[in-house]
Amino acid sequence: MPPESVEVLVFAAVALVLTAVFAEPASPRRGLVVKGGVGLAGSAAIVTVPTFDIALLVLLMVGFLQAVIGGVRPFEVRLRPVVLAVALTAAGLVFARATGPEVLARFGAVGLGAGLAAMIGLLPYIHVFEGDEPVAPSPFAWLAFLGPVVATVFVARTQQELTADAWAAFGAILIGLGFLNLVWGSLATWLATSTAAAWRYSFIADWGLALCAFGLTVIDGRRAALLVLFSVTLCRLPLYLLWRHAAGERPVKDRPVNLVVAAALAGSAPFAGFAARLLLLRAATQVFWPLALVLALGMLLWLPGSLRLGRGVALPRGRQVAAVVVVLAVNAAAGLYPLPLLSAARL
Amino acid sequence: MLEASAGFIAWLGASLVVVADGRRGLALGVATSALGMAGIAWQAAGPAAALALAAGGALAAAGRLRSGAPGWRIAPPGSTPRIVLCIGAALVASWVGLVVTSGGGAGLRFAAVVALVLAPARILWSDDPDVQLSAVAVLALGAGAASAMGPSTAQPWSYVAAGLVAAAAGWLPVRPEVRDAA
Numbered sequence: 428m429p430p431e432s433v434e435v436l437v438f439a440a441v442a443l444v445l446t447a448v449f450a451e452p453a454s455p456r457r458g459l460v461v462k463g464g465v466g467l468a469g470s471a472a473i474v475t476v477p478t479f480d481i482a483l484l485v486l487l488m489v490g491f492l493q494a495v496i497g498g499v500r501p502f503e504v505r506l507r508p509v510v511l512a513v514a515l516t517a518a519g520l521v522f523a524r525a526t527g528p529e530v531l532a533r534f535g536a537v538g539l540g541a542g543l544a545a546m547i548g549l550l551p552y553i554h555v556f557e558g559d560e561p562v563a564p565s566p567f568a569w570l571a572f573l574g575p576v577v578a579t580v581f582v583a584r585t586q587q588e589l590t591a592d593a594w595a596a597f598g599a600i601l602i603g604l605g606f607l608n609l610v611w612g613s614l615a616t617w618l619a620t621s622t623a624a625a626w627r628y629s630f631i632a633d634w635g636l637a638l639c640a641f642g643l644t645v646i647d648g649r650r651a652a653l654l655v656l657f658s659v660t661l662c663r664l665p666l667y668l669l670w671r672h673a674a675g676e677r678p679v680k681d682r683p684v685n686l687v688v689a690a691a692l693a694g695s696a697p698f699a700g701f702a703a704r705l706l707l708l709r710a711a712t713q714v715f716w717p718l719a720l721v722l723a724l725g726m727l728l729w730l731p732g733s734l735r736l737g738r739g740v741a742l743p744r745g746r747q748v749a750a751v752v753v754v755l756a757v758n759a760a761a762g763l764y765p766l767p768l769l770s771a772a773r774l
Numbered sequence: 775m776l777e778a779s780a781g782f783i784a785w786l787g788a789s790l791v792v793v794a795d796g797r798r799g800l801a802l803g804v805a806t807s808a809l810g811m812a813g814i815a816w817q818a819a820g821p822a823a824a825l826a827l828a829a830g831g832a833l834a835a836a837g838r839l840r841s842g843a844p845g846w847r848i849a850p851p852g853s854t855p856r857i858v859l860c861i862g863a864a865l866v867a868s869w870v871g872l873v874v875t876s877g878g879g880a881g882l883r884f885a886a887v888v889a890l891v892l893a894p895a896r897i898l899w900s901d902d903p904d905v906q907l908s909a910v911a912v913l914a915l916g917a918g919a920a921s922a923m924g925p926s927t928a929q930p931w932s933y934v935a936a937g938l939v940a941a942a943a944g945w946l947p948v949r950p951e952v953r954d955a956a
Contacts, residue, residue, distance in 0.1 A: 476935075477929070477931070478921065478925070478929075478932060479924070480917065480920070480924050481931055481935045484917060484918065484932065484935040484938075485935065487913070491910060491942065491946070492946075501901070503900070506897065506903075507897060510894055510910060511897075513917065517913075518887070521883065521886050521887065521920050524923040524924060525874075525875040525923065526876050527874055531875065
């Protein structure tokens with residue numbers, strides 16, 4: 428079991444507990460816990476099974492169950508992304524394992540990279556999105572809850588499957604996909620007409636950072652990836668759920684809490700996203716310094732979108748106050764002192 | 775010879791799922807594909823693996839007979855592109871299995887590529903949940919059979935997992951679109 432995967436699984440469990448504890452009494456908590464618990468159990472199975480093939484089949488089952496539970500989008504639309512992801516990944520594995528010319532392993536790397544992007548719902552395979560869909564059957568389940576665990580498992584298992592040359596190609600593919608998602612996601616967060624769509628694109632932008640971090644294949648890259656996934660699961664997801672619960676209420680004017688939330692979403696100091704960005708830039712400098720320059724410019728694009736999303740969060744009331752305080756405190760703690768998180772993942 | 779025959783049967787089954795619209799045609803396709811995949815798995819990983827895939831495919835086919843458009847509806851009018859896809863997939867899979875790659879297990883590579891091309895193509899092409907679930911079963915069986923190329927071919931667990939996913943695709947109910955707040 429890759430230790431990062433276990434830790435990201437714990438992040439997902441904490442996010443589920445936070446959601447269940449701080450959800451408003453009027454919301455259907457039981458359904459959320461049951462669906463989230465099934466997703467968490469599936470993620471745990473993906474982490475613990477002994478081979479990549481079984482993990483892929485468990486992933487197919489989890490995606491199939493997610494499509495079966497209902498939602499706003501038709502069944503066939505919900506089913507397609509996971510099937511495409513599994514097919515691309517399985518084809519990548521066939522090419523990576525087959526005996527033949529060296530280029531076959533590189534085709535395998537392409538299939539595995541494309542399968543990862545299709546599974547999470549990143550460009551160029553973004554899932555069909557409906558703003559008013561419940562969270563459990565929506566693309567957010569992959570972007571923020573199942574995706575982080577599955578991605579860490581996929582990357583760790585892929586490293587065991589590919590040759591050194593193909594692994595380098597896989598890293599380059601991830602960096603390319605990551606930069607595409609980073610730029611597109613952050614610009615779309617700023618410019619999308621619907622705020623729900625802007626939230627979705629903000630997750631995609633964060634995933635761009637995570638893919639770049641995975642692709643850099645040095646230890647600082649893995650550290651950055653872990654902190655980005657922490658930020659996705661335990662900062663952006665709870666704040667998105669908070670925005671959903673208060674979607675009917677709109678703030679009259681900017682308040683300090685809106686600015687603090689925007690700072691956390693933008694990855695400013697002292698939150699976990701800042702530490703992740705620093706580590707990512709350090710990793711990029713070690714591998715190829717112009718990449719760090721490009722990434723730093725790309726990171727500036729987070730600001731306008733995050734201000735927009737931060738403004739959309741209404742003044743918290745009741746349990747929401749506690750939820751916002753806990754989320755911001757946990758993220759500040761992880762940003763100021765990330766060593767325990769990194770040590771637990773043996774990074 | 776057995777491996778080549780099993781590969782051909784797997785292709786025939788996957789092709790039936792691609793060209794059929796009726797529940798009987800789909801069930802026959804899933805069962806035929808499972809038979810072929812089981813033959814491949816027998817060669818690569820022994821009888822337990824073959825049994826797991828065959829049982830999963832049989833359950834999926836039995837479940838498919840419960841719902842979907844009645845009858846066979848194999849190659850209905852307008853299905854020429856699907857037939858061309860099946861033939862094209864066979865040619866590409868033969869090229870990959872026999873020419874591009876080397877070593878033993880050409881039938882396994884052929885069957886894996888066929889299942890991993892035809893099943894997703896059918897799912898992307900169709901809007902009918904019953905058709906899509908039949909293709910999911912074929913995809914699971916294909917992914918399970920392809921695990922024979924992996925590092926732990928002696929363990930039957932991946933075949934058992936594939937059989938379970940295929941069976942689930944045949945029996946789990948599909949809920950219509952709902953708008954709740956969960």
